[in-house]
Amino acid sequence: MKGLDSQVEGQTNSRPYLLDLSVGDLKTLIEGLGERPYRANQVLAWVYRRFVSSFSEMTDLPVAFRTRLEETLVINRLDLVATQEEEGGWSKKFLWGEDRKPLVESVLLRYKYGLTGCVSTQVGCPVGCVFCASRVLGFQRNLSRGEIIEEFLGMCRDQGERLGHLVFMGTGEPFLNYDEVLAAIDMLCRKDTYGISRRKITVSTVGIPEAIENFAKDGGGAKLALSLHASKDETRDKLIPLNRAYPIGRVMEALRHYAEVTGQRVTVEYMLLKGINDGREDALRLSGLLAGLDCLVNLIPWNEVPGLEFEPPGKSRVAEFKAILERNRIKVTVRRKLGGNIEAACGQLRRRTVLSDSPDR
Numbered sequence: 001m002k003g004l005d006s007q008v009e010g011q012t013n014s015r016p017y018l019l020d021l022s023v024g025d026l027k028t029l030i031e032g033l034g035e036r037p038y039r040a041n042q043v044l045a046w047v048y049r050r051f052v053s054s055f056s057e058m059t060d061l062p063v064a065f066r067t068r069l070e071e072t073l074v075i076n077r078l079d080l081v082a083t084q085e086e087e088g089g090w091s092k093k094f095l096w097g098e099d100r101k102p103l104v105e106s107v108l109l110r111y112k113y114g115l116t117g118c119v120s121t122q123v124g125c126p127v128g129c130v131f132c133a134s135r136v137l138g139f140q141r142n143l144s145r146g147e148i149i150e151e152f153l154g155m156c157r158d159q160g161e162r163l164g165h166l167v168f169m170g171t172g173e174p175f176l177n178y179d180e181v182l183a184a185i186d187m188l189c190r191k192d193t194y195g196i197s198r199r200k201i202t203v204s205t206v207g208i209p210e211a212i213e214n215f216a217k218d219g220g221g222a223k224l225a226l227s228l229h230a231s232k233d234e235t236r237d238k239l240i241p242l243n244r245a246y247p248i249g250r251v252m253e254a255l256r257h258y259a260e261v262t263g264q265r266v267t268v269e270y271m272l273l274k275g276i277n278d279g280r281e282d283a284l285r286l287s288g289l290l291a292g293l294d295c296l297v298n299l300i301p302w303n304e305v306p307g308l309e310f311e312p313p314g315k316s317r318v319a320e321f322k323a324i325l326e327r328n329r330i331k332v333t334v335r336r337k338l339g340g341n342i343e344a345a346c347g348q349l350r351r352r353t354v355l356s357d358s359p360d361r
């Protein structure tokens with residue numbers, strides 16, 4: 001666990017970042033300021049339930065104590081650099097920065113059942129999936145637990161209300177930043193912080209078997225989604241380079257382990273790319289891979305990304321693919337194209353902003 005003086009590599013803030021602190025650390029810090037530890041709960045309630053971004057707004061705390069907190073801690077580290085809303089309000093994208101320099105993005109999705117916050121876990125992504133905008137800018141660093149939490153709370157602040165669901169599907173592979181992702185989940189699930197249920201949280205991975213197996217015990221009931229996107233290694237090796245280290249067979253073994261240990265249904269994300277992974281044989285092979293596994297397949301027709309040459313499958317191809325899975329008794333949905341109009345495939349808003357800021361463009 002990080003101590004009070006911990007800072008993410010590359011950060012220069014001299015004051016500790018409140019959202020990186022455990023509850024115990026915050027209590028210790030507050031006691032060090034001469035106040036009773038219960039004050040920590042008041043501070044946590046303001047930050048995690050009322051989404052304030054300054055100590056001056058914490059009106060039930062003594063003024064002198066608020067001033068001491070202000071001198072000692074920072075609540076926020078991320079600046080809101082840009083937002084982009086889809087026509088109709090189904091989704092809204094947030095670009096967060098550091099000293100106004102674009103860093104990470106989050107997406108708010110409005111479903112019939114409520115609001116979902118989709119957060120990033122890394123600045124850029126080291127995995128390098130060929131269909132992903134995030135790889136273009138390269139990997140810079142992992143986000144800290146506090147920065148991940150701040151993305152989520154920042155969207156709550158923007159909306160002026162709680163978000164009911166949290167998904168780790170933004171930029172980055174969450175399991176390559178395992179400890180910070182787990183710490184962010186643990187913090188947000190506490191009753192004295194945000195108090196979200198683990199069942200309302202989904203972590204999406206391209207498939208790191210050991211991490212999936214660990215998550216079965218560490219996740220405490222949080223859900224898992226696997227971005228599979230291919231039914232054979234030959235295709236998946238080309239789409240997701242990490243597949244060469246962790247082939248489909250090994251990933252599926254870990255997924256079955258997760259389902260068995262947790263008793264949870266897993267989601268399998270499968271992006272349909274015309275002529276690459278959308279054939280009849282692919283659907284049949286996928287049915288075989290998933291036979292007997294309690295899962296829901298989410299088919300995602302390709303969402304165009306400028307500069308990438310994939311094509312979306314036709315509607316009849318999507319329907320046929322879905323029908324083959326259903327005939328093999330696999331539950332399947334086709335994802336509504338939320339965010340398609342606002343460049344909501346991961347990494348696109350950040351890429352556009354960074355590239356348009358670049359002196360070379």
Ligand code: SF4
Nearest residue numbers: 125127128129132172
């Ligand atoms: S799809 Fe996900 S894992 Fe793959 S490069 Fe993009 S952000 Fe990384």
